[in-house]
Amino acid sequence: MEQALNDTGWRGSHEGWLEAAYETLLESGVDSVKILPLAKKLNLSRTSFYWFFKDREELLAGLIGRWREKNTGNIIKQSEAYAESLAEAMLNVFDCWLDQNLFDSKFEFAVRSWALQSEEILLEVQKADQVRLEALKRMFVRFGYEETPADVRARTTYLVQIGYISMQSREEIAVRMKRIPEYIAIYTGQIPQQRELDRFFARHGYKPK
Numbered sequence: 001m002e003q004a005l006n007d008t009g010w011r012g013s014h015e016g017w018l019e020a021a022y023e024t025l026l027e028s029g030v031d032s033v034k035i036l037p038l039a040k041k042l043n044l045s046r047t048s049f050y051w052f053f054k055d056r057e058e059l060l061a062g063l064i065g066r067w068r069e070k071n072t073g074n075i076i077k078q079s080e081a082y083a084e085s086l087a088e089a090m091l092n093v094f095d096c097w098l099d100q101n102l103f104d105s106k107f108e109f110a111v112r113s114w115a116l117q118s119e120e121i122l123l124e125v126q127k128a129d130q131v132r133l134e135a136l137k138r139m140f141v142r143f144g145y146e147e148t149p150a151d152v153r154a155r156t157t158y159l160v161q162i163g164y165i166s167m168q169s170r171e172e173i174a175v176r177m178k179r180i181p182e183y184i185a186i187y188t189g190q191i192p193q194q195r196e197l198d199r200f201f202a203r204h205g206y207k208p209k
Contacts, residue, residue, distance in 0.1 A: 011048035018062050025063060026106050030114045033060065064124055067104075067111050072128045074102040079139040086143035087184050087192040090157070091200045093136070094180060097161055098204050105165050112166065133158055140188075157187045177206050 020038045035056055039046045053059045078096055083089035096103035115122040133154050140150035160183075163169075171179075180200070184192045192200075201208060 011051045012042055012044050014052040016042060017049060017052055017059065018066065021059055021063055022066065022107070025110050025114070029110070030060070030117075033063070035059075064111070064121070067107055068124070068128060071103050071108055072131055075132045076135040078102065079135045085190060085193070085196065086140070086188045087190040088196045088199075089139055089143065090184050090188050091180075091192065091196060093139070093157070094184075094200070095203065097164075098176075108162075108165050109168065129158075129162075153187055153189075173206060174209070177201065177204075177208065 017038060020041050021033050024033050024038065024041070033056070035049050036046050039049060049059075053062070075093065075096055078092045079089070081089070081092040083092055097105075111121065112125060115125045133151075136154035136157055137147075137150045140153050141147065145153065181192055181197060184190070
Protein backbone atom coordinates (compact mmCIF):
# COMPACT_ATOMS: atom_id res chain seq x y z
CA MET A 1 0.00 0.00 0.00
CA GLU A 2 1.38 3.39 -0.95
CA GLN A 3 2.22 5.57 2.02
CA ALA A 4 0.49 8.88 1.28
CA LEU A 5 1.39 12.01 3.24
CA ASN A 6 -2.16 12.89 4.26
CA ASP A 7 -4.78 11.74 6.72
CA THR A 8 -6.79 9.88 4.10
CA GLY A 9 -3.87 7.62 3.19
CA TRP A 10 -1.75 5.03 4.95
CA ARG A 11 -1.04 6.02 8.55
CA GLY A 12 1.51 3.37 9.41
CA SER A 13 1.02 1.22 12.51
CA HIS A 14 1.59 1.37 16.24
CA GLU A 15 4.52 -1.02 15.93
CA GLY A 16 5.94 0.89 12.96
CA TRP A 17 6.08 4.16 14.88
CA LEU A 18 7.53 2.40 17.91
CA GLU A 19 10.19 0.68 15.81
CA ALA A 20 11.19 4.00 14.23
CA ALA A 21 11.45 5.54 17.71
CA TYR A 22 13.55 2.57 18.87
CA GLU A 23 15.96 2.92 15.94
CA THR A 24 16.30 6.66 16.54
CA LEU A 25 16.89 6.17 20.25
CA LEU A 26 19.74 3.76 19.52
CA GLU A 27 21.23 5.94 16.80
CA SER A 28 20.93 9.41 18.31
CA GLY A 29 19.51 9.32 21.83
CA VAL A 30 16.19 10.27 23.32
CA ASP A 31 16.38 13.96 22.38
CA SER A 32 16.10 12.92 18.74
CA VAL A 33 12.95 10.87 19.28
CA LYS A 34 10.50 13.50 18.07
CA ILE A 35 7.29 13.20 16.12
CA LEU A 36 8.09 15.19 12.98
CA PRO A 37 11.50 13.56 12.30
CA LEU A 38 9.91 10.15 12.86
CA ALA A 39 7.13 11.01 10.43
CA LYS A 40 9.71 11.97 7.82
CA LYS A 41 11.64 8.77 8.52
CA LEU A 42 8.46 6.75 7.90
CA ASN A 43 7.31 8.93 4.98
CA LEU A 44 4.08 9.66 6.81
CA SER A 45 2.23 12.76 7.89
CA ARG A 46 2.80 14.13 11.39
CA THR A 47 -0.91 13.80 12.16
CA SER A 48 -0.73 10.05 11.44
CA PHE A 49 1.15 9.68 14.71
CA TYR A 50 -1.91 10.64 16.74
CA TRP A 51 -3.90 7.66 15.50
CA PHE A 52 -1.63 5.47 17.62
CA PHE A 53 -0.24 7.63 20.43
CA LYS A 54 -1.71 10.45 22.48
CA ASP A 55 1.57 12.35 22.54
CA ARG A 56 5.36 11.95 22.56
CA GLU A 57 5.32 10.94 26.22
CA GLU A 58 3.14 7.95 25.41
CA LEU A 59 5.57 6.93 22.67
CA LEU A 60 8.49 7.18 25.09
CA ALA A 61 6.54 5.12 27.63
CA GLY A 62 6.08 2.53 24.90
CA LEU A 63 9.85 2.37 24.42
CA ILE A 64 10.39 1.79 28.12
CA GLY A 65 7.70 -0.89 28.10
CA ARG A 66 9.43 -2.66 25.22
CA TRP A 67 12.80 -2.44 26.98
CA ARG A 68 11.33 -3.74 30.25
CA GLU A 69 9.50 -6.62 28.60
CA LYS A 70 12.46 -7.78 26.56
CA ASN A 71 15.54 -7.21 28.69
CA THR A 72 14.15 -7.64 32.19
CA GLY A 73 11.56 -10.22 31.17
CA ASN A 74 14.08 -12.49 29.50
CA ILE A 75 16.61 -12.33 32.33
CA ILE A 76 13.84 -13.52 34.64
CA LYS A 77 12.75 -16.19 32.16
CA GLN A 78 16.28 -17.50 31.63
CA SER A 79 17.05 -17.52 35.35
CA GLU A 80 13.97 -19.70 35.92
CA ALA A 81 14.59 -22.07 32.99
CA TYR A 82 15.13 -25.76 33.68
CA ALA A 83 18.71 -26.70 34.51
CA GLU A 84 20.31 -29.81 36.01
CA SER A 85 22.97 -27.78 37.82
CA LEU A 86 23.70 -24.23 38.87
CA ALA A 87 26.39 -24.04 36.20
CA GLU A 88 23.82 -24.92 33.55
CA ALA A 89 21.38 -22.41 35.03
CA MET A 90 24.03 -19.72 34.70
CA LEU A 91 24.65 -20.74 31.10
CA ASN A 92 20.92 -20.22 30.51
CA VAL A 93 21.33 -16.66 31.81
CA PHE A 94 24.43 -16.20 29.65
CA ASP A 95 22.20 -16.87 26.64
CA CYS A 96 20.94 -13.33 27.23
CA TRP A 97 24.38 -11.85 26.78
CA LEU A 98 24.89 -13.58 23.44
CA ASP A 99 21.43 -13.55 21.87
CA GLN A 100 20.01 -10.14 20.95
CA ASN A 101 16.57 -11.72 20.62
CA LEU A 102 16.69 -12.29 24.38
CA PHE A 103 18.57 -9.22 25.56
CA ASP A 104 19.28 -6.11 23.50
CA SER A 105 22.55 -4.65 24.78
CA LYS A 106 22.36 -1.56 22.57
CA PHE A 107 18.86 -0.85 23.84
CA GLU A 108 20.12 -1.30 27.39
CA PHE A 109 22.94 1.19 26.81
CA ALA A 110 20.54 3.70 25.23
CA VAL A 111 18.08 3.52 28.12
CA ARG A 112 20.85 3.85 30.70
CA SER A 113 22.18 6.88 28.82
CA TRP A 114 18.65 8.31 28.80
CA ALA A 115 18.50 7.79 32.59
CA LEU A 116 21.40 10.22 33.01
CA GLN A 117 19.09 13.07 32.01
CA SER A 118 15.75 11.88 33.40
CA GLU A 119 14.93 11.15 37.02
CA GLU A 120 11.86 9.21 35.91
CA ILE A 121 13.87 6.91 33.65
CA LEU A 122 16.56 6.53 36.30
CA LEU A 123 13.89 5.19 38.66
CA GLU A 124 12.77 2.76 35.93
CA VAL A 125 16.35 1.54 35.50
CA GLN A 126 16.87 1.17 39.25
CA LYS A 127 13.64 -0.77 39.53
CA ALA A 128 14.70 -3.05 36.67
CA ASP A 129 18.11 -3.61 38.26
CA GLN A 130 16.45 -4.68 41.49
CA VAL A 131 14.03 -7.04 39.76
CA ARG A 132 16.84 -8.64 37.75
CA LEU A 133 19.06 -9.03 40.81
CA GLU A 134 16.23 -10.64 42.75
CA ALA A 135 15.67 -13.11 39.91
CA LEU A 136 19.35 -14.07 39.87
CA LYS A 137 19.39 -14.34 43.64
CA ARG A 138 16.40 -16.72 43.53
CA MET A 139 18.31 -18.84 41.04
CA PHE A 140 21.24 -19.22 43.44
CA VAL A 141 18.90 -19.96 46.35
CA ARG A 142 17.17 -22.61 44.25
CA PHE A 143 20.47 -24.45 43.99
CA GLY A 144 21.24 -24.32 47.70
CA TYR A 145 22.93 -21.02 48.46
CA GLU A 146 21.97 -19.07 51.57
CA GLU A 147 20.47 -15.59 51.16
CA THR A 148 23.61 -13.49 51.62
CA PRO A 149 25.99 -15.53 49.43
CA ALA A 150 23.21 -15.78 46.83
CA ASP A 151 22.82 -12.01 46.85
CA VAL A 152 26.56 -11.38 46.47
CA ARG A 153 26.92 -13.88 43.64
CA ALA A 154 23.86 -12.42 41.89
CA ARG A 155 25.37 -8.95 42.14
CA THR A 156 28.74 -10.13 40.87
CA THR A 157 27.11 -11.83 37.89
CA TYR A 158 24.88 -8.91 36.98
CA LEU A 159 27.13 -5.95 37.68
CA VAL A 160 29.98 -7.38 35.60
CA GLN A 161 27.63 -7.68 32.62
CA ILE A 162 26.27 -4.17 33.09
CA GLY A 163 29.90 -3.04 33.18
CA TYR A 164 30.48 -4.73 29.83
CA ILE A 165 27.51 -2.82 28.42
CA SER A 166 28.34 0.53 30.00
CA MET A 167 31.94 0.33 28.79
CA GLN A 168 30.74 -0.83 25.37
CA SER A 169 33.26 -3.63 25.63
CA ARG A 170 33.77 -5.67 22.47
CA GLU A 171 35.23 -9.18 22.28
CA GLU A 172 35.66 -11.60 19.44
CA ILE A 173 33.22 -14.46 19.87
CA ALA A 174 36.03 -17.02 20.20
CA VAL A 175 37.61 -15.00 23.01
CA ARG A 176 34.33 -14.62 24.86
CA MET A 177 33.44 -18.29 24.53
CA LYS A 178 36.87 -19.28 25.82
CA ARG A 179 36.32 -17.14 28.91
CA ILE A 180 32.80 -18.35 29.67
CA PRO A 181 33.74 -21.56 31.56
CA GLU A 182 35.90 -19.47 33.90
CA TYR A 183 33.14 -16.92 34.41
CA ILE A 184 30.73 -19.74 35.26
CA ALA A 185 33.19 -21.24 37.75
CA ILE A 186 33.78 -17.87 39.44
CA TYR A 187 30.10 -16.89 39.59
CA THR A 188 28.70 -20.25 40.69
CA GLY A 189 31.55 -22.07 42.40
CA GLN A 190 30.99 -24.95 39.96
CA ILE A 191 32.98 -26.02 36.93
CA PRO A 192 30.54 -26.54 34.04
CA GLN A 193 30.38 -30.04 32.60
CA GLN A 194 31.56 -30.43 29.03
CA ARG A 195 28.09 -31.59 27.94
CA GLU A 196 26.62 -28.38 29.40
CA LEU A 197 29.14 -26.28 27.51
CA ASP A 198 28.53 -28.26 24.33
CA ARG A 199 24.79 -27.55 24.52
CA PHE A 200 25.49 -23.87 25.19
CA PHE A 201 27.95 -23.56 22.31
CA ALA A 202 25.52 -25.33 19.97
CA ARG A 203 22.72 -22.92 20.85
CA HIS A 204 24.92 -20.08 19.68
CA GLY A 205 26.32 -21.77 16.60
CA TYR A 206 29.83 -21.85 18.00
CA LYS A 207 32.28 -24.66 17.33
CA PRO A 208 35.39 -24.62 19.53
CA LYS A 209 38.62 -25.16 17.62
